[in-house]
Amino acid sequence: MIEARHLTKRYGSTTAVDDLSFTVRPGTVTGFLGPNGAGKSTTMRMLLGLDRPSGGEALINGQPYSALKGPLHHVGSLLDAKDVHPGRTARAHLGALALSNGIPRRRVDEVLDLVGLSSVAGKRIKGFSLGMSQRLGIAAAMLGDPEVLMFDEPVNGLDPEGILWIRNFMKALAAEGRTVFVSSHLMNEMAVTADHLVVIGRGRLLRDEPTQAFIDASSGTSVRVRSPHLSQLAELLTGQGLRPTSVDGALKVVDTTPEAVGELAAAHGLTLHELVTEHASLEAAFMEMTSDSVQYHAEAPAAAVLEEAAK
Numbered sequence: 660m661i662e663a664r665h666l667t668k669r670y671g672s673t674t675a676v677d678d679l680s681f682t683v684r685p686g687t688v689t690g691f692l693g694p695n696g697a698g699k700s701t702t703m704r705m706l707l708g709l710d711r712p713s714g715g716e717a718l719i720n721g722q723p724y725s726a727l728k729g730p731l732h733h734v735g736s737l738l739d740a741k742d743v744h745p746g747r748t749a750r751a752h753l754g755a756l757a758l759s760n761g762i763p764r765r766r767v768d769e770v771l772d773l774v775g776l777s778s779v780a781g782k783r784i785k786g787f788s789l790g791m792s793q794r795l796g797i798a799a800a801m802l803g804d805p806e807v808l809m810f811d812e813p814v815n816g817l818d819p820e821g822i823l824w825i826r827n828f829m830k831a832l833a834a835e836g837r838t839v840f841v842s843s844h845l846m847n848e849m850a851v852t853a854d855h856l857v858v859i860g861r862g863r864l865l866r867d868e869p870t871q872a873f874i875d876a877s878s879g880t881s882v883r884v885r886s887p888h889l890s891q892l893a894e895l896l897t898g899q900g901l902r903p904t905s906v907d908g909a910l911k912v913v914d915t916t917p918e919a920v921g922e923l924a925a926a927h928g929l930t931l932h933e934l935v936t937e938h939a940s941l942e943a944a945f946m947e948m949t950s951d952s953v954q955y956h957a958e959a960p961a962a963a964v965l966e967e968a969a970k
């Protein structure tokens with residue numbers, strides 16, 4: 660289990676993490692989301708003892724990382740896939756980590772095989788692509804067979820097959836009862852990987868809840884209804900104080916439920932051909948939630964610039 664208790668980190672007059680508290684529990688993949696500059700990497704570094712908090716505490720299974728004996732046996736992490744000695748081979752890199760943590764040498768070959776790098780184990784890391792480096796970082800994280808895993812942007816540089824692999828891999832780790840905490844900017848990937856979300860903005864906690872609950876709370880959730888009596892149905896909905904809009908031969912209605920729309924249609928003898936709830940995407944929900952926490956806002960290009968670029 661991972662615990663952040665009133666974590667705070669200041670750099671001079673700048674507060675990167677502000678009184679942040681959350682718990683990452685075993686058995687689920689917990690996504691860690693936030694705009695650039697939100698404090699995600701700083702938080703992960705404090706959890707791993709790489710940065711000292713200005714206030715609060717960070718705990719791994721009830722202890723600060725610095726108090727763990729043989730830390731790779733308790734927590735595995737991947738923060739920067741390229742932060743390795745480029746002149747070493749993959750096997751030598753993992754071998755050094757194993758030796759320093761009292762891990763049997765045979766485990767090196769096991770994790771190389773686990774991440775699909777056995778065929779390049781003897782090659783120097785400087786020749787690795789970003790995707791290969793990510794796999795090596797995951798191998799290092801798994802070296803001690805830990806119960807807690809932390810990954811920062813683990814799918815960067817991976818091809819579609821690699822992304823599918825890491826998604827299923829993280830789910831399998833959680834299914835084994837491990838604690839899996841993963842930061843990513845790929846909303847579509849987090850939507851199908853993370854069971855729970857911790858969302859921060861400007862160093863503060865915005866949401867700590869199941870992924871589907873986060874999406875459902877978005878104003879983007881609506882009801883879609885198709886009927887041969889659309890104009891009549893639209894009038895009835897408007898009379899209920901709703902604002903139906905016509906989209907692709909159907910009506911889209913927010914701030915209501917399929918049950919309410921269905922009962923209204925039935926009360927007036929109107930036939931329905933489709934009645935479903937359309938949920939907002941995780942990306943849309945995330946953008947809505949963090950709109951006030953984005954550090955850098957880019958302006959949309961002027962129409963003239965877009966026209967010129969299209970020529």
